[in-house]
Amino acid sequence: xxxxxxxxxxxxxxxxxxxxxxxxxxxxxxxxxxxxxxxxxxxxxxx
Amino acid sequence: xxxxxxxxxxxxxxxxxxxxxxxxxxxxxxxxxxxxxxxxxxxxxxxxxxxxxxxxxxxxxxxxxxxxxxxxxxxxxxxxxxxxxxxxxxxxxxxxxxxxxxxxxxxxxxxxxxxxxxxxxxxxxxxxxxxxxxxxxxxxxxxxxxxxxxxxxxxxxxxxxxxxxxxxxxxxxxxxxxxxxxxxxxxxxxxxxxxxxxxxxxxxxxxxxxxxxxxxxxxxxxxxxxxxxxxxxxxxxxxxxxxxxxxxxxxxxxxxxxxxxxxxxxxxxxxxxxxxxxxxxxxxxxxxxxxxxxxxxxxxxxxxxxxxxxxxxxxxxxxxxxxxxxxxxxxxxxxxxxxxxxxxxxxxxxxxxxxxxxxxxxxxxxxxxxxxxxxxxxxxxxxxxxxxxxxxxxxxxxxxxxxxxxxxxxxxxxxxxxxxxxxxxxxxxxx
Numbered sequence: 001x002x003x004x005x006x007x008x009x010x011x012x013x014x015x016x017x018x019x020x021x022x023x024x025x026x027x028x029x030x031x032x033x034x035x036x037x038x039x040x041x042x043x044x045x046x047x
Numbered sequence: 048x049x050x051x052x053x054x055x056x057x058x059x060x061x062x063x064x065x066x067x068x069x070x071x072x073x074x075x076x077x078x079x080x081x082x083x084x085x086x087x088x089x090x091x092x093x094x095x096x097x098x099x100x101x102x103x104x105x106x107x108x109x110x111x112x113x114x115x116x117x118x119x120x121x122x123x124x125x126x127x128x129x130x131x132x133x134x135x136x137x138x139x140x141x142x143x144x145x146x147x148x149x150x151x152x153x154x155x156x157x158x159x160x161x162x163x164x165x166x167x168x169x170x171x172x173x174x175x176x177x178x179x180x181x182x183x184x185x186x187x188x189x190x191x192x193x194x195x196x197x198x199x200x201x202x203x204x205x206x207x208x209x210x211x212x213x214x215x216x217x218x219x220x221x222x223x224x225x226x227x228x229x230x231x232x233x234x235x236x237x238x239x240x241x242x243x244x245x246x247x248x249x250x251x252x253x254x255x256x257x258x259x260x261x262x263x264x265x266x267x268x269x270x271x272x273x274x275x276x277x278x279x280x281x282x283x284x285x286x287x288x289x290x291x292x293x294x295x296x297x298x299x300x301x302x303x304x305x306x307x308x309x310x311x312x313x314x315x316x317x318x319x320x321x322x323x324x325x326x327x328x329x330x331x332x333x334x335x336x337x338x339x340x341x342x343x344x345x346x347x348x349x350x351x352x353x354x355x356x357x358x359x360x361x362x363x364x365x366x367x368x369x370x371x372x373x374x375x376x377x378x379x380x381x382x383x384x385x386x387x388x389x390x391x392x393x394x395x396x397x398x399x400x401x402x403x404x405x406x407x408x409x410x411x412x413x414x415x416x417x418x419x420x421x422x423x424x425x426x427x428x429x430x431x432x433x434x435x436x437x438x439x440x441x442x443x444x445x446x447x448x449x450x451x452x453x454x455x456x457x458x459x460x461x462x463x464x465x466x467x468x469x470x471x472x473x474x475x476x477x478x
Contacts (some may be wrong), residue, residue: 004399007054011402014061015333018409021068028075033423 052368053403059365059405066357067413071420073249076423080252086304087205088198091368092124095204098265099129099183103173108139110310112148114193119154120199123204129158129183136165146214158182170261171277173283178268178276184228186271190262194224195307203265206302215291218257218264219305220244228313233436234444235311235318237418240428244421246379247301256351257299258289263307270297283328286355290336293348319451326455329359363452370401370449376400414441 100118104111104128115132125218134142145161148154174188180434185207187200199219204215220243226236250256259266266288271277274291281287292299312318333355339348340356352372372393379391418437422429461467 003050003054007399008402011057011399011405015402015405015409016097018061018064018068018109022409022416025068025071025075025413025420029416029420029423032078032420033429036423036426036429 056369070249073253077248077252077399096184099181104191168279175276192310202305216266222309251301
């Protein structure tokens with residue numbers, strides 16, 4: 001039996017898990033960046 | 048055999064990605080926690096410990112005066128601060144500049160000692176000589192090109208006082224003051240920001256793990272004396288001392304508010320020399336401490352050894368193998384366009400090769416994401432130029448790490464075979 005019969009499903013599983021985690025980390029990074037920009041962006045004028 | 052190499056590469060890249068994900072999650076937790084805490088600037092500094100600030104300087108006439116002035120003007124009680132500047136085997140006007148500074152009326156009455164030495168041992172030797180004269184309860188070290196912020200020492204000692212029995216050392220953050228000079232210094236800045244704002248914070252948040260950098264840190268005087276001072280044979284004395292502190296059951300804490308600026312190489316040759324020395328030093332530290340993985344050392348030391356061993360040996364070898372497979376396949380595909388009879392030596396079963404590319408793409412994505420998280424925490428650095436640079440640096444600057452690692456590994460092996468002694472190179476400064 002070739003190793004690919006178990007290795008390819010493993011690859012698919014690991015890739016999907018990593019993909020989901022990376023989406024969560026990206027969302028956290030972008031939301032943090034937006035907060036910092038809102039707090040410290042002194043380029044904008046308020047009325 | 049080629050299938051085996053491919054599987055090992057893919058699994059190793061997965062583990063590297065997993066490590067990055069864990070560290071990044073720790074860094075995000077740290078950032079959120081830090082944002083909720085208010086910065087406290089203590090009004091009464093009388094309870095703060097005495098500190099000896101040591102500055103080793105070898106032919107540093109270009110930068111030494113500004114550095115020592117920054118240190119003398121720090122916000123810390125003058126009677127609790129001793130400053131020792133070591134003019135180590137100087138052939139330029141370093142000592143002369145220091146004497147002129149000491150004669151300045153502004154610094155009269157300060158505990159400021161100039162130590163002119165001609166001994167051996169490089170930076171470690173200079174620090175050990177200064178240690179004999181040190182009177183402070185804590186030792187603080189700044190490199191000769193450092194520009195600490197006014198409250199850097201205050202934040203370092205403040206962190207130490209949170210748990211004085213548990214914290215053997217405390218380290219701050221270093222920033223590149225010449226970060227915009229050229230492409231190289233811009234890339235070094237990205238690396239520095241990412242290591243300090245993602246790796247250091249993540250490791251501290253999750254595992255209470257820290258490593259002393261070469262500058263901007265404090266260590267208990269009694270502890271460093273118990274260790275026997277700085278190792279004069281070590282090429283990266285800071286990493287070597289970090290392991291010594293951890294094996295004595297003490298922690299190396301992170302004080303993120305304690306910031307200092309330092310000068311980074313602007314020239315590729317200087318950069319390669321500096322990084323080769325670091326890589327070689329870290330190889331030695333890993334080989335000297337690898338036994339901790341198999342003895343009764345604490346889990347924290349085992350993790351620390353594993354982190355270094357993985358970064359400098361395992362992941363490195365996996366990346367080199369996967370790069371060879373990747374490049375060889377591209378080259379053979381191009382040749383096959385003209386001569387279809389030519390077949391790549393790397394032929395794999397099924398679609399496994401596709402998963403190497405997916406694993407590599409995940410690694411690239413998390414590399415860019417880590418840099419951009421770090422940039423977002425450093426006000427003014429999260430901009431379009433740095434984003435583009437983070438995407439490009441993987442294919443340019445980051446690949447230099449492979450060359451450096453291979454060169455350092457070869458040099459270390461040659462040292463072992465020929466019995467040649469490793470030399471300590473001082474990083475060249477720019478005026």
